[in-house]
Amino acid sequence: MGKGEQTRQAILDEAFSLASCIGVGGLSIGVLADRTHMSKSGLFAHFGSKEELQLAVLRESQQRFAEVVVRPALRLPRGLGRLRAIVANWLDWTKTCNLPGGCVINAAAAEFDDQPGPLRDEVRNALLALNRSLAATVAKAVETGELSADTDIEQFVFELNGIYQATQQRRRLFDDPEADRRALAAFERLVRDNAVIHAKE
Amino acid sequence: MGKGEQTRQAILDEAFSLASCIGVGGLSIGVLADRTHMSKSGLFAHFGSKEELQLAVLRESQQRFAEVVVRPALRLPRGLGRLRAIVANWLDWTKTCNLPGGCVINAAAAEFDDQPGPLRDEVRNALLALNRSLAATVAKAVETGELSADTDIEQFVFELNGIYQATQQRRRLFDDPEADRRALAAFERLVRDNAVIHAKE
DNA sequence: GACATAAACGAACGATCGTTCTATAAAGCA
DNA sequence: TGCTTTATAGAACGATCGTTCGTTTATGTC
Structure with missing residues (x-):
């Protein structure tokens, strides 16, 4: 990796964690230059x-x-186990990465949803891709028979998304230590309601 | 209402709908002055x-x-009917009010959750109040016997919040016409899982 | 209508914004 | 080593930022 790529990556590292706190829109060249000593x-x-x-x-x-x-x-x-793993990783990926201020893209989604342009497009595509990826994972859990065949996959992903966002808000704004527990409870309820029916009433 | 209050309110009206689009943090005195011809x-x-x-x-x-x-x-x-009404009003209050760009407070929550100060405090208190209000409404639906006595009220409100945020994102970013339908479906599933059990398996 | 008060203006401040230009220093390659 | 390319620095630009100040215009009251 040449010198150029190297510093570019260093800048991005700093910009990434900074954007996590103040948002992608709040980034400024001057502040970023100070932080990277450039x-x-x-x-x-x-x-x-x-x-x-x-x-x-x-x-x-x-x-x-x-x-x-x-x-x-x-x-x-593939199957429910993989889905559970993704959800678990997802819920604490802000801890795994250097994200002191929460998911950058999720924040950007709220920030740019009304401002047409390349930034909004990028966010939109990123979240569309995530939704597709989640949908595919859920679909495989249906194939393995762990989830019911008449699972509404889009609805499943919709609710998964809601769980994630509620968790983020509870954690970041309310400092709620129960947020993760609530998220898992909601997820398990979602799984339960879409599981194969063993005993019909 | 004196002249002062009158213009102040006019400014706030403009600031309100502007903030809906560009966020509370994106407000600027200059732009606002132009828009209000001041x-x-x-x-x-x-x-x-x-x-x-x-x-x-x-x-x-x-x-x-x-x-x-x-x-x-x-x-x-009081009861489930009132809860349903609140949810319905909530889901389209951005249409009812002059909110071209979505809920101001919800956007501000994502914007300020990492920036300590009066703005974060205000947002936090607003959402805490909302949660309390929702919790009280759910509690009454438990009292009337429409929801089960062992409903986890905090969990219920948590999930309600998730449904709202998922809906907003789908609507605003994906222009998904199904967003409302999905929201109601998620809500009904939430109610169903917490309803009184008529036939135990 | 005279007077005290409140509201709005216009100009200017220092700071920071993103961006451009030119010059210097470093890196990569022969 | 020498040379070309690339990377970084520095100064300056016009624009906009939030804020202050003194002045002028409008408002409300006696």
């Missing part, structure tokens, strides 16, 4: 525009998410 | 600081929420 113009040259820097942060976030949340779970056999 | 200093004088303006917007949001979502439901008899 000049504004030197840092700027690596991205060409602020927007490109923000996009790079969003892409960085996607990549880390895939590495930390999804990939480890792919080593497990 | 000078920066004239507008500024009504609040004394930008932070005070932001706080005023958050309080405005709380007030409108109470008027539009909670109050109408209080005319219904």
Whole structure:
């Protein structure tokens, strides 16, 4: 890796954890230059525009998410177990990565949902991809017979998303130590309601 | 209402719908002055600081929420019906009010959850109050016997919150026309799992 | 209508914003 | 080592930021 790539990555590392606290929109070249002990113009040259820097942060976030949340779970056999692993990894991926201030993309989703442009598009695509990935995982749990054949997969993913966001809010805003327990309880209820019926009433 | 209060309210109206799109943190005195056809200093004088303006917007949001979502439901008899009404009002209160860009407080929650200060405190208190209000409503549905006596009320509210946030994201970011239907489906599943058991297996 | 008060303005402040330019220093390669 | 390319620095730009100040205009009261 050449010198250029190296510093670019160092900048992204810093930008990533900074964006976690103040949001992707709150990033500023000047502050980032201070934190990385660089000049504004030197840092700027690596991205060409602020927007490109923000996009790079969003892409960085996607990549880390895939590495930390999804990939480890792919080593497990397909089915409910893998889904459980993804959910577990997902719920504490902000601890695993250097994310002092919560998921960057999730925050960006609320920030840019009304501001058309490349940033919104990037966030949207990232979350669409996540939803597809989750849907595929749920679908496999249906195939293995662990979840009912008439499971509404889109609905399942919808509710999973809600559980995640509620958890984030409880943790970050209310400092609720019960957040994780509640999240798992909600998830188990979701699984239970979509499990194969052993005894029909 | 004197002239002062009158313009202050006009400013808040504009700030409110603007904040809905760009976030409370993205508000700027200059832009707001343009939109209200005032000078920066004239507008500024009504609040004394930008932070005070932001706080005023958050309080405005709380007030409108109470008027539009909670109050109408209080005319219904306590119990599940009232809860349903609140949920219904809640899900489309962004349409009812002038909120082109989604719930201001919910967005602010993601924005300020890592930035200590009066704004975070205000958001936190607003959402705590909402949670308490929801919990009380659920508790009454337990009292009327419509929900089971061993309903975990905090858990119920937790999941309700998740449903709301998932709905917002689907609507705003994915333009998903099914979002409302999914929200109601999730809500009904939540109610069903906490309903009194008529036939034990 | 005169007067005290409150509201709005316009200009300016220092700070920071993203960006551009030119020059210097470092890195990579022959 | 020498040379080319790349990376970084520094200064400056115009724009906008929140805020302050003094002045002027409107409002409400006697």
